[in-house]
Amino acid sequence: MGQPITFHKADQLKAKPDSDHLGFGNFFTDYMFVMDYTADVGWHDARIVPYGPLELDPAAAIFHYGQEVFEGMKAYKAKDGRILLFRPDMNLKRLNHSCERLDIPKVDGDFVIKAIKKLVAVEKDWIPEKPGQSLYIRPFIIGTDAFLGVHPSTTYKLIIILSPVGAYFGDSVKPVSIYVEDEYVRAVRGGVGFAKTSGNYAASLRAQSKAEELGFDQVLWLDGVEHKYVEEVGSMNIFFKVGDEVWTPELNGSILPGVTRDSVIRLLKHWGVPVKERRISVKKLFKKAEKQELKEVFGTGTAAVISPVGFLKWEDRVIKVANGETGPLAKKLYETLTGLQTGEIKDKPGWTQEVKLKGSSKKVSEKASEVTPEPETPVAE
Numbered sequence: 001m002g003q004p005i006t007f008h009k010a011d012q013l014k015a016k017p018d019s020d021h022l023g024f025g026n027f028f029t030d031y032m033f034v035m036d037y038t039a040d041v042g043w044h045d046a047r048i049v050p051y052g053p054l055e056l057d058p059a060a061a062i063f064h065y066g067q068e069v070f071e072g073m074k075a076y077k078a079k080d081g082r083i084l085l086f087r088p089d090m091n092l093k094r095l096n097h098s099c100e101r102l103d104i105p106k107v108d109g110d111f112v113i114k115a116i117k118k119l120v121a122v123e124k125d126w127i128p129e130k131p132g133q134s135l136y137i138r139p140f141i142i143g144t145d146a147f148l149g150v151h152p153s154t155t156y157k158l159i160i161i162l163s164p165v166g167a168y169f170g171d172s173v174k175p176v177s178i179y180v181e182d183e184y185v186r187a188v189r190g191g192v193g194f195a196k197t198s199g200n201y202a203a204s205l206r207a208q209s210k211a212e213e214l215g216f217d218q219v220l221w222l223d224g225v226e227h228k229y230v231e232e233v234g235s236m237n238i239f240f241k242v243g244d245e246v247w248t249p250e251l252n253g254s255i256l257p258g259v260t261r262d263s264v265i266r267l268l269k270h271w272g273v274p275v276k277e278r279r280i281s282v283k284k285l286f287k288k289a290e291k292q293e294l295k296e297v298f299g300t301g302t303a304a305v306i307s308p309v310g311f312l313k314w315e316d317r318v319i320k321v322a323n324g325e326t327g328p329l330a331k332k333l334y335e336t337l338t339g340l341q342t343g344e345i346k347d348k349p350g351w352t353q354e355v356k357l358k359g360s361s362k363k364v365s366e367k368a369s370e371v372t373p374e375p376e377t378p379v380a381e
């Protein structure tokens with residue numbers, strides 16, 4: 001908890017990108033956070049250093065056996081100038097669950113949140129301010145032992161990089177078209193589906209390319225055993241408005257427990273909308289669609305927040321949802337969540353945490369010295 005975070009000044013800062021053409025994940029800030037793990041000392045040498053290439057042994061575990069976990073979250077600039085993080089405690093809890101599954105030593109979640117806040121404070125001028133824009137935060141951990149053997153690494157690096165991003169799907173919330181994948185699967189129960197780990201994505205690439213070749217934006221995964229039940233979309237969880245209820249697949253071990261998913265469920269319940277976390281067969285969904293009972297479909301995830309689905313293709317059938325447009329519930333959820341995230345809506349659930357800027361920004365970014373830890377911000381449960 002008390003370990004210091006040292007700051008190593010960059011010789012030169014980069015030019016900021018044009019905020020009208022950020023896209024997603026194209027640009028990286030001047031600094032990154034790095035911390036090392038060795039079995040004897042544990043996590044140590046927390047430091048903010050100039051962003052740049054890593055030097056790793058070609059035999060490093062990460063290159064051969066994929067021992068990696070990651071997270072994705074965002075910092076938002078509020079209209080009043082405050083910098084806000086959205087439920088970072090949930091991300092750190094999930095990071096540690098992922099670590100457990102990948103046999104990676106856990107981190108002190110509160111300390112890593114403090115490190116994220118420190119890094120974001122240093123890079124505050126990189127947070128874009130237009131609607132839908134934010135500073136994407138990508139913490140990740142890699143196994144670094146130089147050893148060709150299937151064995152958990154004994155050394156690791158935790159690295160946090162930052163990327164100014166625009167709205168995930170361009171300027172407006174545009175409905176996406178989705179291809180229900182019935183050949184490849186993403187994950188099975190007992191595997192690593194619930195963990196945020198790179199291997200899940202490596203296994204998804206071929207199906208994503210196939211969907212694109214067929215003219216669809218994203219893949220909807222079915223369960224790995226029977227290929228009958230809906231799991232999730234690419235990098236999002238999925239929701240269906242059926243009649244007056246909202247359905248989403250239950251967390252069964254092969255689905256990633258999204259922070260946005262959890263927030264959506266809580267908001268819906270608060271609004272009195274019945275939410276069912278259940279097993280959902282794709283057959284039943286198409287039946288509901290035939291009976292005009294499938295009102296809306298949308299994905300949820302940090303990157304896009306809410307992503308309405310306009311078309312669903314399964315085998316040789318295509319259904320058009322909400323007339324191919326954004327439904328009212330998806331719109332309300334998008335506006336509420338982004339309103340909370342950017343401080344425009346009063347944060348009654350206590351989901352945001354402020355990144356405090358200590359003294360003038362000059363002091364933080366120009367002094368090559370130890371950064372003293374700040375008092376703890378209460379962590380929302």
Ligand SMILES: *Cc1c(COP(=O)(O)O)cnc(C)c1O
Pocket residue numbers: 072196232233234235236237256257258259260261300301302303
């Ligand atoms: C990160 C991720 C999500 C969304 O999680 P959020 O915490 O809402 O960003 C959904 N599915 C997969 C596979 C993911 O990696």
